[in-house]
Amino acid sequence: MSVPERLTSLVGALRSHGIRIGTGETVDAAQAVQALGLADRELLREGLAATLLHGTSQRPVFDPVFDLYFPRGVGAPDGEPADRDDLRDRLAAALAANDEAMMARLAVEAVDGFGGYGSSPASDGWSSHQTLDRLRPQTLLARIRDTIRAQGGSSGFTDRLLEDEIRRRIEAFRALVAAEARRRVAERRGTDEIARRAVAPTPDRVDFLFAGKAQLAELRRTVQPLARKLATRLAARRRRATRGSIDLRRTVRGSLSTGGVPMRPVLRRRRPARPELVLLCDVSGSVSGFSDFTMLLVQALHDQFSKVRVFAFVNRIDEVTGLLVHGTADPEGLGARIRAEATLTGWHGSSDYGVALGEFAERYGEAIGPRSTVFVLGDARTNMSDPNLAAVRQITERARRVYWLNPEGRSQWGTGDSAAPAYAELVEMHECRTARQLSALVGRLLPI
Template structure:
């Protein structure tokens, strides 16, 4: 049983390294769950450990990857490995058409074994999911699988017998795409498992596994990761709203009101027995957002815009401006953005005037235009957030404009998605701006959530 206990503590350690908070009590519960369930059925074990160790649905994808490493389906390569690419593709097409999960998993193992190996000397060799998929090209099987299924006159899973006339058959392409995506995921998991056997499980579990969406660096997040992030906007906004409400409650009673304290002290002969506290007037603040939406940081600004939009109930007024080198107001576009968050970035770039003579970002020009055209949007109750990496492509950073905005606003915060040690390198004007307004490093959704909870005025 000690071997199993080691596995469980190893699994818990890897999850903790990815920021999942697990206490000793939960680890003990996990071990009791394993004792109750036995080791015979791997899927039951997976669910049992997930139930005892996890606290939220966002951690599940991470858990599954780590679980695959610590409780692998098998050891070593498949027995009947054939390196023949065409044969593999044939069998893969069949498995996709039949939607046979077990067979797909077996084929993923064979594919990694046959096509994914690289290097020959010990220490530099390994298995690559990227190389496997690049050689196998499962996405090109779509047309063939569709023809197979149509040919059978059913959809493989149950057979509906009505031929191609049924309405639901329009969905076939999407369904096949989802199956192929699932196969790609299997190949990734299998390659990680094989590498882990070679290099040590703990190291791969800490380095090779994709972190939870809120810890992905905005600047390096892929398209699907950004889509996943967008789905976390609503829950994150709810969480932040709860936190803001708590801060507001705490802040409802403020400093001592000297005049009223002295007035009430008259009844006790001028001795201030009971201090009177000043009540804060519940004023909801105004918010202005200036977002750089040029290619390099667009993922970051899109996400932040959606988050602020989701929080709009917390403010009297939210105005959002987007810029590349010209600046335009996009508050209206953002209202529609809730129905279709994925298309938001594209719509902003299509419908707003953001570029002038050239297509690269120019902070000096855009900030100057803001101070000039929309100066009235900033008042003593306004908090301004500037989102961007402050890379001005060597043009004038226009510091007077920033100074002007900072003078008029209640607070100005600059959120920079670049790591702090890269500020000021190359064409970054970050240090110059940071001298005028508060600049914060904001690389992941987790950091953004913490910053917003701390910086937003209540």
């Protein structure tokens, strides 16, 4: 592959991950390659990142794709396949010294020695999972710690940080092994395909229903910055919505620069109405990742509203506003605490929208008034029981607006036990599969 071809393929792979790169940026990137030369790979990486990317969140996608199109090396390493014990010895030494160049070299050897599987050309490949499973770098922890202590590299107060530091180094080594395995597979299967399929998407594009534990943790970390962005967006919408009477004092003050002629009238700011928000969240197992994230987001936005009340349900409903307020310090444990402390289930453990919504209308009906906006979060899968549309109608009549956010794709609505189409006739239902969709919807739908 020539350099321009490599560059355009790289851009193509990044575009397929949803990063918008125009032709102009590609030309800039080519100029950057010319200015920097191909001698130093890390400089090239930074140069391409500076010209092609537009935001911090795109970097985790860019790095693995770059590693595939501008690999550290080609083919298998020279020399004999490594012996397991010897490799572990050298790895322990490299981790103890935090020697990153050595760690990268060992990752190459490790994948070559232990990562290969299959024998026929159609089914063979390289697996980082298998490499790490055989090498078990995490079991080196105690040994590395003792080595460093023996060398006197750690004493006194900072000794307590040592284990975590070694764990982070081992994590870095695992990432190196994963990158190397991807490179070897790409040589076999074609770079373009691997760059599109085997690179994880940015966390805000991960489907809530299929997100793993680590991805959900990643998402929780984005709650605060996201809330800040949404708050600015809401403030901007509020400002634009200002239509009021003339503010005489500020108009006269502004007219001083035009010699006392009021060229630009200044309008009086409308007192913000600070609307009320009511959240009804299905927290049953299937959709809990989605509900937890949304609850945290709304909690982080609470100062934008005069009152936020949050109710959680599985087949019975209970108010959890208090739990959420105290939950800011420990977002991981939120879901577990809600399930432990609130009464959410009656006779059985599966979700029942009809009963829960009916109970809400009956017990907490006064929570909804003409100034409140209601959000219902859930997949509308009622386990074949009555959807209780009368209760929903009652809620829509009392509230200013009612929205339903459904974490399932639109094509899934109405399949199996989903009552989504029936509910969608009564309330405005939106598909909300990823954090990206959620933030767009929240920015648009939240009352101002």
